Amino acid sequence: MDATNRTVADSLVAMGELLEIKGEDPFKIRAFYRAAEEIGRLPRSVAGMSTDELMEIRGVGKAIAQKIQEIVRTGTFTELEEVRGTIPSTLIELLDVPGIGPKTVNRLWKKLGILTLDDLERAARGHRIRAIGGFGEKKESDMLQAIQIHRSRSRRMTLLEAEKVIAKITAVMQPGTFAVAGSYRRGKSTIGDIDIVSTEHPQALRQRLLAASDELIDEGERRTSVRVDGQRVDIRFTDKRQCGSMLVYLTGSKNFNIRLREIAIGKGWRINEYGIEEREAGGSREYETEEEMFAALGMSYVHPHQREDRGEIALALRHALPEFLHAAEIRGDLHVHTTMSDGHHTPAQIAEKGAQKGYEYILITDHSASLGIAEGLDTAGLESQRRAIDAVNTDSSCTLLHGVEVDIAADGSLALPNSALSALDLVIASVHGGFRQEPDVMTRRIITAIENEHVDIIGHPTGRMLGERPASAMDMERVIDAAAENGTALEINASPYRLDLDDEQVKNARDQGVKLALGTDAHDIEELQFMRFGVITARRGWCRKEDILNTMTLGELKEWAS
């Protein structure tokens, strides 16, 4: 995201958090969060936008538009600094502790002078919390436990980690009685917790759930929450007749559900997880499937991958949702390593696995020699690899294309000469070091690579490693424009540790007519299965078949590259 937009969004969120602690009007607070969210996903930089232009952004009115302009100029805004003068900013950290909200933070601060996590821990250990009205012993010990959980906070799961947790918990559930919902079902790149809908009886499932989990967080008649491998799992119990509304509710996203409920209000209805009620008449309807519920709202079915309130609801109401990419349309993998750099398998083994998967082609892209972390190929190495690939291709239903993943140096130059690159079928260029350059330097570095006529695809464009390394700061709008101008594709790196570009960047690139290339970055033939994560990310980025290089036939792909 643009660095300025990040600053603006962060300031607006900080304002919201401080106002919550202050006890301001919840709707005013939500307005700040909503505006921050919209700014965060905006492809354009807000720097330099006029008040009128800013007010065209959803959730931005005159007041916030002026605050945004002030943040662009000064890095903050007057009201935020004023609130900071009355409410210590350190209190925001306390909001992250599970079970502690703004009201609690306010009282802890005013009554006990608690400003930090350490203050809170000392107060709880010293049994000073229970002295305030409204808090008892249980609350005190819960807080101590919550502080521990917060400190050892397990970061958000990758999709692979989420699948391990899901496998563990659903192993004790009866086949056909459950469905996984939540952000996993929507295919988000990282997952905070697991949500499951179950039609079993809570009491019947209780013992099995306990046996499969580390800890019971809480349980009621309709919901049980447990911890598995340090991660929260919520199981929501429902009747088969209400499965549809429960799945919609539990799948989210939150903003998508809010929009659905607003639509229902316009019709005089109320949506909840049990179905749709008529506000006046009091009648209610149940939906066994999601499809029936969408139909009742007068919309086409919205697939979970699109349920983010990014414009899909308006299209569904007009029955104008496009057909998005399907996994079956993928004809090959466009980023795979072999033993000739840091991969574990030979070209022959990769071709065999590709054939098993029904692929028409796989693009072999070993690292270039400059790269310190991996044994890379120089010009001579590429020539010998060409012979190895030709030999495999004489006898394989899956054609190996010869490419390279050439390193983009700090100044944007490439680690192999153009003469070597021109002999290849396709060239990926990627950044593998110096991730923390100044945004403008990084932007120019990538654009320089995009402008090289031999470069076909920019690999993992932001360099992020989920939970490990943030995306490099750069002006993605300029990168996308340059890719569009030069006909260079951007990669959707399908590795569950990367998923780079992310879904929103994919959508922005797609909207500008940039082609996207799906590559697993496999270093082992088992990792070719990561393609499914790339397909999901492409779908979340609203890609249709024609936006994706990998849906081309071998002939079309060669034609595109030449």
Add this chain to the structure above:
DNA sequence: GCCGTTTTCGGCCCGACTGTTTTCAGTCG
């Protein structure tokens, strides 16, 4: 603070679960 196919004022999604102040506020998703 935002917003408008009843509205420029008066709304703003909806419910589960917990602890504790026994009827509900706070937190969470």
